[in-house]
Amino acid sequence: MKMLLVAEYRQKKLLESYTELLAFAGQFGAECAMFLVGDGAAELPKFAGRLYLADVATYGEYNPDAHKRLLLDVVAQEQPEMIVFSHSSYGWDLAPRLAASLKAAQVSEVVAVDAGRLVVPACNAKLRRTVAGNGAVTIATLQAGAFSLADAAAGSPEVIAVKGEGQGRVALLGYEAAEHGGVDLTKSEVIVSAGRGVGKPENITLVAGLAKALGGEYGASRPVVDAQWVEHNRQVGTTGLTVSPKLYVACGISGAVQHLAGMKKSEFVVAINTDRDAPIGDVADVFAVADLKQLLPVLTEKLQAL
Amino acid sequence: MKLLVCIKQVPDMESKFKIDTDGVWYDRGDLAWRMNEYDEYAVEQAVQVKEATGADLTVLCIGPDQVKETMKKALAMGCDRGVHIADDQSHRRDPFQIASLIAAFARDKGFDLIFTGMQSQDRGSGQVGVMAAELLGLPAVTTIVGFALAGNTITVKRELEGGVKATVEATLPALVTCQLGLNTPRYPTLPNIMKAKKKELLTVAAADLSPADALLNTVKLTFPEKKGGGVFLEGDVGEVADRLIRILKEKTSVLA
16 A cells, blocks of 8 residues: 655644654555655654655745645655545645545544544544545545554655645735643643533633642633633643643533543543533543532532541 | 525534444434534624625525524524525535535635535534535635635634644635634524525525535444443432542542
C-alpha cells in the first residue's frame, strides 16, 4: 500500500501530529511519502521517505487553493492509494477539497483500523461506523491522539521541492492568540468539569465547590463555555485545552469526541451523569449514575469533613 | 444579494440509539428530531446578514417529508423561503452525494453567500459544505467563529486548535461553514412561527437533481466497546459519595 501523508506547519512551526500519520501508516505497513508546506531551513519531519516540500513563504500557512493544487501534482506523481491528514483545522478544511477534485472517498476522523477498514465515530461517539471507499484512492483524516508511535520518529527524508501557482481566493490576514490569564488548568492536578448536564449557570458553583474541596480547579465543556457560564480559558477539549491531571471529574458531560480528546489522558476519571450510556463511560474509571445537583453538595460536604 | 443556508435534521443526541436491521445505520423510528446544532448558527448568521442588507434568504434541507418540521424552525428564525430536496434515502448517501445535490440545486441560482454548519452531529464528516463549494467553484472557509461582511468582502475568524483563531478574508461569492459559538441563535417567537406557516416551501425530488454515485460505503454500524474495568456507582447519593471517596483514597493520591 502506498500512502501520502500530509504534515502541517502553523505559526512558524512543524506540528508534531505528523508522527500520528506515520503511526497510522505503520498499521498498514505502508510505503510513505509526505507533503508539507513548510520551511526547508527549519526542522523537518523525521522519517525515511520522500518529502514533497513547498515553501511556506510562497504558499502561506493557510491558502487552500494553492495547497490543493500542489497536492494534486504530488498525488499525480506518487499515485498513492491513501492520502492521510490529521482531523484538524487544516486537515478537515483541505481534505474535502482534494476529495472533491479527485472524486475520491473521504473518511473523516478515523479512530481505529479494523481488519484494514477504517472506523469512525457517529452520533457524538455513541456509535461507530466501519467504512470502505469505492475507488482507487481513499482520503482519511485521523482523530487527534488516536494513533501514536511506540518509538520516537526517526530518519531523514529525501526532500523534493515542489512549486506551483501561489494564488488563492482566501487570504490569511493573521492569528489571534488564545485568551489566557488567571488560571492555567494544564498545571492543575485535579480538574472538575461542568457539562451541559449542569442545567443552569447557578449550578456552576456546585462544580467549583467540589473542585475547591478536592484542591483543584474547575473546567467546562464547550457548550457551557459557549453559553458563557464559564470563561473560555477553562474550556477542555479539541478547541480548548488538553489536560492530563491526576484526577478528572466530569459532571454532566456526555463525552463528545471533542471533549474526550482534551481529557482522555487524565490518570483517573470520574464521571457523574444520569445517563449510564453516555460515551464519557468509555474513559471513566468510576461512573456515578446520579444527578449532579444532588450528589455534588453531599460529596463536597463529606470531602470538607475529611 | 442572495443567500442560501443549508441545514440538516438530526436525532437528538441524548437519544437511545438502536442499530437498524440493515446493520449500517441507526434505527430512525422512535427518535426525537431537531435541527443540527451547527446549522442553527449558520441560520442565525444568514438571518443577521439578511437583516443588515435586505438580502433574500433561502433555506435548503435534504431528506424525507419529516424534515419540513425542522425547515419551519429556520423559516420562523427568519429565512424567506424553503427548498426541500425530497429524498427518502438521504441517510444512506455519502457526503459527496449530498454535496452534489446541493450544488445541482444552487448552480446558476446566483447565490452570493452560502452558509452551512461545519459538520452534522450524526455523521460528523465535515465534508459537505466544502465539497459543495468545490463543485460550485466557490471559495470556502471552514469552522468560522466570527463573521463580518463589508461590501463584497467577508472577514471571518477561523477557530484553530488550542483557542487560537485565524483571521481570513475572501471575496463573494463564497461559502462558509459555521462552528458553535459563532453567534447566539435566536428562539423563534410565536408571531414568527405563525408567519413561517405562510412562507413558500418548494419541494424538488432528489432524482431530478441527478445525485452523484456514492464514493463511500458503510460496512457496519456498531456500539463502541466499553473500556471495561470502569465501576458503576448507583443508589443513595450519600452512599455513592462515601464509596467514591473510598475509591479516590485507594486509587489516587489527591486526597493524601
